[in-house]
Amino acid sequence: MEFPTEIIGDKGYIIITGDLDSEVAGEALRTAFNHMYEQGKRTIVLDLSGAQIINSYGIGKVLSCYQQLKAQRGVLMVKPLDGFIKETFELLMLDKLLPVDK
């Protein structure tokens, strides 16, 4: 599994094209994140429109990315959320942590 990435200006975008609910998906996120990070991007945006669910495993990976960026004064953002993903983020108050990239 691979998640496409894109650089627009000073932001790196990771397009999540499947559910973040398995080790394979988690590793794909980590690989895409490392790719953006190693290219010097410190504002990274997750586009979760291609995912229907995220479980504790996926949330852990997202938070690992968040912490790594935060340690370098970077920002992890998300594209506008909807559906069950949005509900999950709100339940765990991750919507307060990760700003929205409009």
Place this chain on the structure above:
Amino acid sequence: MIPVQPSILLADSDERRRETLSSFCKKKGWGCRAVSDITQFQSYLQNESFDLVIADADMPGLSPMILIGQASRKRPSQSLLVVSDSSKKEYDLRMFRGASSDVIAEPVDLNWLESCVEQAITSRRQEEREQLAYSFVVSEKTEMIFSCKELGQAQAIALPIVGRLLAAKRLSETDALKIRVAVQEALLNAFEHGNLELDSRWKEESVGDTDRFTATRNERLQDPKYADRKVAITSWFDGEAIQIVVKDEGKGFSQDTRRDPGVHELSPYGRGLTLMRNAVDQVVFSGGGSEVMLTKRINKPRKW
């Protein structure tokens, strides 16, 4: 009699090929929507269901993986054909070769296209028969048993009973997703913390180029003492609620010592209990924590 005219969405930026395929579909009496740009294509995918989606692999703006996700989301059985010229590398097309998707080379073999449409119709008829039959079912019980060794290789576990309830419209899509998350969390707990006796705190301890949790997980999946332990998932519904019991062969845990991190804690683990409790109507632990029962109320059967 349920209409069996296949519905096809054709997205192709090549005008000549689009017209050829569109004409062929119409001659066969198939319903066909033909679009030439990605915006219209994605709009149809989001708002309508089709028996078969035919897409041009070289369409400008097309992201293949997003396409697959969108095409299968509305109806998992929705078939997808990607048209590609022979110069495209097999490696780039590998992601399209799957259970409900495939690649068709240019020039398109119309006989093979016809067989793909027939297959899509057969699948749709089967789906409708199952939905009709299932609306009369008053109860069902299923049991699945996995060893840790097998679970370690599985990427995802789906409960057929949930798929059937969803297809029979006795569960909403959102509720089906919630049950999926709840079962995943219960299964992860049973597999990793129950049977493999892994501690989430080990994720924060580095070992070589990985962490203690991952290293220990991999070791124990090779050790029969842990790898042969079983996880049983029993699910049933009685017309009013679906109940799912996940049971492992581990030592159990004390709920008093187990709590999910709070919102201000950024630990990369935990939160499974919170997700479970939010997803279903009731979560009950027993057997010292080695067994959990999830209960979700469902809709009354729809009248045919």
